[in-house]
Amino acid sequence: MPKIPKSARQTLFKDLPELIGRQLRLQPGSAPGIEAHIPAYSGISPDDVQIEVYDYHQERYEHYQVEDIEQFLTAPRPEWARNRWINVIGLHPLVLSRIGRQFGLPSLALEDVHNVTQRPKLERFEEQNFLVLRSVSLSDGQLTTEQISLFQQPGLVITFQERSGDPWGGVRERLKKPDSRLRQRRSGYLIYALVDAIVDLGFPALEYYADRLEDLELKISEDPQRQHMEALHQIKRDLVTMRRVLWPTREVADHLYRDGLLELREDALMFLRDVYDHCLQLMDLTESLRETTGSLMELYLSMLSHKMNEVMRVLTVIATIFIPITFLAGVYGMNFDVIPELHWRWAYPAFWAAVVSIVALLVWWFRRNNWF
Amino acid sequence: MPKIPKSARQTLFKDLPELIGRQLRLQPGSAPGIEAHIPAYSGISPDDVQIEVYDYHQERYEHYQVEDIEQFLTAPRPEWARNRWINVIGLHPLVLSRIGRQFGLPSLALEDVHNVTQRPKLERFEEQNFLVLRSVSLSDGQLTTEQISLFQQPGLVITFQERSGDPWGGVRERLKKPDSRLRQRRSGYLIYALVDAIVDLGFPALEYYADRLEDLELKISEDPQRQHMEALHQIKRDLVTMRRVLWPTREVADHLYRDGLLELREDALMFLRDVYDHCLQLMDLTESLRETTGSLMELYLSMLSHKMNEVMRVLTVIATIFIPITFLAGVYGMNFDVIPELHWRWAYPAFWAAVVSIVALLVWWFRRNNWF
Amino acid sequence: MPKIPKSARQTLFKDLPELIGRQLRLQPGSAPGIEAHIPAYSGISPDDVQIEVYDYHQERYEHYQVEDIEQFLTAPRPEWARNRWINVIGLHPLVLSRIGRQFGLPSLALEDVHNVTQRPKLERFEEQNFLVLRSVSLSDGQLTTEQISLFQQPGLVITFQERSGDPWGGVRERLKKPDSRLRQRRSGYLIYALVDAIVDLGFPALEYYADRLEDLELKISEDPQRQHMEALHQIKRDLVTMRRVLWPTREVADHLYRDGLLELREDALMFLRDVYDHCLQLMDLTESLRETTGSLMELYLSMLSHKMNEVMRVLTVIATIFIPITFLAGVYGMNFDVIPELHWRWAYPAFWAAVVSIVALLVWWFRRNNWF
Amino acid sequence: MPKIPKSARQTLFKDLPELIGRQLRLQPGSAPGIEAHIPAYSGISPDDVQIEVYDYHQERYEHYQVEDIEQFLTAPRPEWARNRWINVIGLHPLVLSRIGRQFGLPSLALEDVHNVTQRPKLERFEEQNFLVLRSVSLSDGQLTTEQISLFQQPGLVITFQERSGDPWGGVRERLKKPDSRLRQRRSGYLIYALVDAIVDLGFPALEYYADRLEDLELKISEDPQRQHMEALHQIKRDLVTMRRVLWPTREVADHLYRDGLLELREDALMFLRDVYDHCLQLMDLTESLRETTGSLMELYLSMLSHKMNEVMRVLTVIATIFIPITFLAGVYGMNFDVIPELHWRWAYPAFWAAVVSIVALLVWWFRRNNWF
């Protein structure tokens, strides 16, 4: 009996129990807000949280790692720094709570930052926007998703990632160039650039699946193997995950486009429409790939059933050919006193001639009926 | 013929006939309202109904069991008790009717409290809100749901549970702490906390199913057994029940968020949005688990059909191998006068050599075609 | 070849041709309105139509059968009778037309009363409301539906039933009691009570199906028989009919709740909401039962295919066991001059020992692979 | 290999290539409007177009065929003829264009009249309404649909049919009677009557299918034949066509009801609601019949697979019964020197007794397991 390899098993439930478990660290009925999570927390230490700061305006740009969180939070922002982007890597409730208190981030929103099972969403508060997105990436051919949270206030963007890993390399490069639009505009445009980069991560992932599927089709049409079906199942699951990420992301992009962002000029709305269009394209591609996956599964099953039918038919045909001649041999093994043929001179060669004729006739008949 | 164990049978119809039966205690055409149910009622006695009272405001908190219902209802509320929560456990129409008369609860709403087959819903009356929710819990690995009804009036919350069992332990704990938000706010916030606690009960239930499914996948991929399929069917039914509970609960949460609650401050609306988000997450997880269940059912069936095919193929191959050699043995059992081979010296060993060659040839051929 | 019993055949098309036929008594292109149906009508005679009259107000109640229609229609209504309910049993176009002329009922609406294939609907005219509902009932375990039409005018309710049969026993009882709400209120409340009674007829029907399904599950899991599948098919069809009735009924209830009825006080709107809730509950239960029916069909098919597989496997295993030993017997039936074994002393017992060993080995091997 | 009879093949694609072909007479990129179709047209001659004229008002009615189109179009309408209905049978672009110029019909609408593949639709122009409907009819048990186009202007209705054939016999009859509502009202009511007649054509068609299905069920449950399945497939396709016609027709009826027609009095709106209700009923019946068709297909397949299983099981059982006794015969055909049984006196009868016992045992065992 073939066993499903361990890696496949891990995929099937990929994140489910872990994700649900996280929600459960607190009992139903506990108080809401990030503070309630602090006592029970047992993950990384506050010192493992990395904080990157980017201060910039049109003419100047500075970037540094924060060493001492408390000192950083209490120090005033340099006057020239009209725009600041704080990127927090690692989610510790204590750090979240401290940062939140400093910048007036809502406690419930911070709880969502901490419970990394949120659906992508956009919440608008009076003086700030709160976005939750999911970035997708491939590791060892499996899709993993990570929650990315963004707060936008006038002149300030705070982003939270769970793990190190960099969806924003391109944005950083553009930030360094004084003539890039990013430097000339304010926080709204930065948010757009960050969201755009996360959404576009879907394209390389889908390209990988398209290549895999093309490869699998070739293999299946030559010799269908059990592991091909497993690979197809895994791809299908990943594409379902992809769609589950994209669907609410599209809604977020739609809301952004319709209502705009803080500090985003009217003429930049079309950039947000562009993000929305990319979401639609990704969903279209995902659907195409899912249909292709379904077709390949059908191809696999039909190849397999074809093979099984082939085997059964050939074996049955062989059996059917031998049945009459075995009967004939039985007849001349009988011990009746009088069986005239037994005493003919050429009886034995005649028997073999009969056998060959019967076989030839049956083979011809089967061939004519396309049974063989 | 394998029998479905009794427990599985009980699950399939779990609550259906009982639930429908309850609706039927009264004939179609009877008068509406809780009063009409009193004469025909034959359940628990009024004395079995337990009533818990929680009086609290920011600085004081008292909690007691009611001994004499009539005395309790007629006694004035202590002046300091700005907020009161009455929790009624056990549904007797007489008691319901009496409490309803005292606090002005609508008779039709009380009939809904009594007929515990309501879908989760929110009804707004002039001076009060009426909520019906369903709490989910696991007993012996099976999902059971219980109807919970809540009335909200200014400074007063009345809740009705059918059975003892406590979804609100965490809320009670928080109520005891003077610095908790529950104590500082009024009835709207209490309702939020109670609803939140009931919704969050879904998380442990789903975690249980995720663990069960992971376990079942391991077992099925090793050796698929009939009871695995039964377990999957039961989980699927439970998840359908879960979804049927969550769907209208989501609507209730949406209404609450959009229209607010009595005595809930503007700034607390985001708490209700949080409840709504939890509903969405639970529905997402439920859908994921249902898809996983479906995948495991397919896995089970494909393992089974694989096994069956395997058996049939091996047996057919064995038969096919023996068919030609049996024919050969038949040939040399014939009684023709002249069969020259019969008189050869090494005929018998040659026969066996032929048999071995034929078998080897066939096995090689089958192997080459991957039939074996 | 098993025949479907006649009763099942009758169910499959139950009302379709008859219902469609009714629409066809008139050619496409005929004039609209009830009058056009009079010439071609060939059903019951006008004398077979029964008319019941209920006059009531808070203090007085009278009920009588109408003997002479013309006399009844022209006689003035007694002054005290603030509310009148006329219940017409039997649909003759002449009678319909005459009643319609007297009370100003729209001719098109009367045509709908006469063509009893209407979907449940609510039509509002200037001075009256027109409702079409379908009552469901069980006869011999089969669901039948009957169209019930109601007109409401200020102080007057006219209802039309096709067949005698009484969905409104409970309402009549309540009408006799001076202290019932029915007597104290006006026609709007009567309409509510009549609609409520018709909707609630769904509960006993669904309870019957729940019991039948529970019974069938027990039987199928013990020994699946063809008639079980037929019963399931019939139940499924009945539940589809049920849903087809409930869906537009829900819409009617929704309209009633949102727009109210003539002479229904504001505070009674919640009664109509109650009717709407009952529709939702019935639809929920119907869906549950349909899913259960589907599960039982799957159970039946899987039991059957399990049985078939079992048979084929056992028989194939038996064949496979006999194939090698039959070959062995054939070998020692050969007539070679030199077969040394033939002359051994213990050859025959040794042959049987070999046979037993081969069988034991195969049985052990099959058992180990769980093939047997 | 059974061939699908020609008639079935014709049905499968019934109108598709022909219909699409019609659209293609003009290259993509051609100018819009009916005029562009005149040069390429190669169908009927303009003289084959029949034009019927009905002039009527309350007291007078005249009906004649047009002999000379040009003369008819330029002649003034008699003064008394407040209402005129022109029915054009046969679609020649030249005639369409000429009529259109005379009465100010939009050129694009006339192109739609000419390309008879339009979905039913309603277009409102400033001074006229343009309706496209499809009438359904049965010829040789197959559904055919025909496009019917109607223009309504004040006091004037122009209708276009592709083929002769009369959906409006009933309307003509009513038009002749001075006391019919048609004569007393204006063009709006005529349009209603024409649309009503076309919609009601669906009822006889559906009645035919209901009868066919009832007949097929009887036959399939007795002896399923291949042609039954073909008949079901054809009915299914026809019902799909029916639904495709009804769906947009329902929308047209809805628009008519909501926005009314030219010259239709307020009080006649309920007639249009009646048309809408008939559409809903037809759709309901179509859905019922489609579900019934699906059930019968399942019945056919299950009868067939039941038959196949029956055959295989019986044959396998027969084979299994003969296998052990054939082995036994083989045993006593062996040539061992010492086989004691061979020399017993009653050995041969004992052998037959053993054979009978084995067969009886196996039959009993198979019967007990319900395998036979």
Add this chain to the structure above:
Amino acid sequence: MPKIPKSARQTLFKDLPELIGRQLRLQPGSAPGIEAHIPAYSGISPDDVQIEVYDYHQERYEHYQVEDIEQFLTAPRPEWARNRWINVIGLHPLVLSRIGRQFGLPSLALEDVHNVTQRPKLERFEEQNFLVLRSVSLSDGQLTTEQISLFQQPGLVITFQERSGDPWGGVRERLKKPDSRLRQRRSGYLIYALVDAIVDLGFPALEYYADRLEDLELKISEDPQRQHMEALHQIKRDLVTMRRVLWPTREVADHLYRDGLLELREDALMFLRDVYDHCLQLMDLTESLRETTGSLMELYLSMLSHKMNEVMRVLTVIATIFIPITFLAGVYGMNFDVIPELHWRWAYPAFWAAVVSIVALLVWWFRRNNWF
């Protein structure tokens, strides 16, 4: 094992990897706009881009190829040329950017022109409209789609095609005729004509599929071959592509109709409604063809399974006929001392008589049961 021919494999993924790949030429996080694409571009050279210019007003028309782009862009437009249509064939980012700068085309829109995987869409800017459409065409029986982008400004239309190939031959012809509506109207009407021509390309494509399907049905119903199924799969995929193109195109047409175009007179709105109607017709036809494809797949499978069943049944019947007579031959090959029949005179002929009787009986029985 049959291999899928290479051409089929190419179809399955047709454009997917290539299309996704294009999106990927830039890293996620890059700056938006066409300019960012210039450095990395490695396709055609700017000189390969062809530009056609059409200047026209009511009385004059000129058409020429642009030789020197820069010169053309900087030269003033002739005064008489009230309308200009520039058709750009070949997409080079440098050329796009240069043209965009000259005419004020939005940089993001140009990026969409360059990334030819856009869904059909309509974007309205202050002074211009931007449309993306997909034209469909057939090459070697396979559907290919090409992105066509259109900008509309007052008196100016700029269109971009990826490849040479001419969907607009008919429009050019009409442009040459001074009395055509195209010459008399302004840019809005030209846009309508261009869009109309692209949408109508769907009709010849669908006619091709209708013919193919008719042909395939004939072949499958005679002798189902593997390549028929492959052809059906390919047609199904093409129809899915068709639908994916048509769905958003319909939305574009709907928006155009509802909001109009620049410089399109009120009375021309109905032309846009006509385009919308054509989209609906194409979608209807596509759905019809898809259902037909599905039916043919079912036909293919049922023919195949019918064939397989036929083979198995015939072979099993043959085996069953030989089993009893082989047993009989075995019986008389036994070596019991006393088998009386062996010594009868007519035993051998009697044996053959018995064999013939048994075979005849079985054949009769099988025939009676319709098994053969």
